[in-house]
Amino acid sequence: MADKALGRGGRKSEKDLKIRVKTAKGRKVSSTKWLERQLNDPYVARARAQGMRSRAAFKIKEIDDKHKLFKKGARVVDLGAAPGGWSQVAAAAVGSTDAHPLVVGIDYLQMDPIPGVVLLQKDFTEDDAPQMLVDALGGHKADVVMSDMAWPTTGHRPTDHLRIVQLVELAAYFAIDVLAPGGAFVAKVFQGGTEHELLHHLKRHFRSTFHVKPPASRQDSAETYLVAKGFKGKDDVGDGEE
Template sequence: MSRGGGRGFTRVRTARGRTAQSQRWLERQLNDPYVKRAKAEGYRSRAAYKLIELDEKFGFLKSAKRVIDLGIAPGGWTQVVRKQLPKAAVVGIDLLPVDPIEGATIFQMDFMDDAAPERLIEALGGAPDLILSDMAANTVGHPQTDALRTMGLVETALDFAIQTLAPGGAFVGKVFAGGADSQLVAEMKRNFATVKHAKPPASRKGSVEWFVVAQGFKGRAAAPEAPAGE
């Protein structure tokens, strides 16, 4: 490694077998202030600060007692929840293995598995008042396809939230550039008091990710009633 390219910038020397893409990624990691801060403060990933910054803006963590973290790996978001809400029950799920986090129950399984919702609620011990989803589909390199695949996960997570959240609860989900589509936003507005999109400072400028924050769940009676006579 060498210093160069500006004050305090760490430049990675080329190495046999290392692609230009991997070299750029390594340089970006080494020079990312959020990566350095995460290491210093004991968080598993820089993503922890996305949740911290979203909460600073919207305040959805302060009253949560039961939390579900969808797409928990590597565990940064749950670490934030445990730090800020040490008495809250927290359950997470991911396809990838996740090292244990004290005070959290973690399942290594597919959230799309039919058995997943029941297992999450059973482990939580009651209705969640906050559901977090940092899930994103594996990218295939085609932006439109990638966005659609991730949106499918967001739709499933939202449906899960509508079916299980306690009244007054909140849902925070990752979407791609442009935010949630109009139909999904309409569904959120039917079921939540407020729906906002945000891109926290910790989300890299070049990233296409945004987050949707829906607060004030109205309860499962929020579905519109049929007009009289029908």
């Protein structure tokens, strides 16, 4: 009987090895499914093994591996930084240290300190938040502005998309204000087809814009990432290219 649970060669199949979670009293089915997915997610396991704050760290790492956003000595702003995975990747990539921090992160959630990162506990949508980030940069321009910001989802995809586009627009206008020429902007968006005006605006200020879905982004998720490279400068705009 035991042999029936084994695949070829006496090995258990991937399906057999999958961790299954029973629905406990007081736990919703959706919560059980989320927990089961987390326990079986290889990126979650890798993040834990490598000491990363979240599986999201691999998303920005995969984007950087392909599009070379980070360079040694570059200054980076991380919008919606909690729990800190993106800041961790950026700090390591640009060589940021506590003595010479090059990465500034902001989130309304409290975060544990990250080596080489200046963390601000503040809601980026508040009026004084952009100036706080500018001050934290110490008068320097940023080379990369990245945003993984998202409102809590409502479950209504069109509404969630519009809400996240609002955040992306705020992040994009901030990036245009603080980026150095040649800089890059990357932000999470949801597939929904209503960001055409935003894309047009970015194309005027960046030499290339495109969408990316890194392997670490779950295939059943509507999220994708908008990347803009080659910032022309706030006053030096022209036609961008796809």
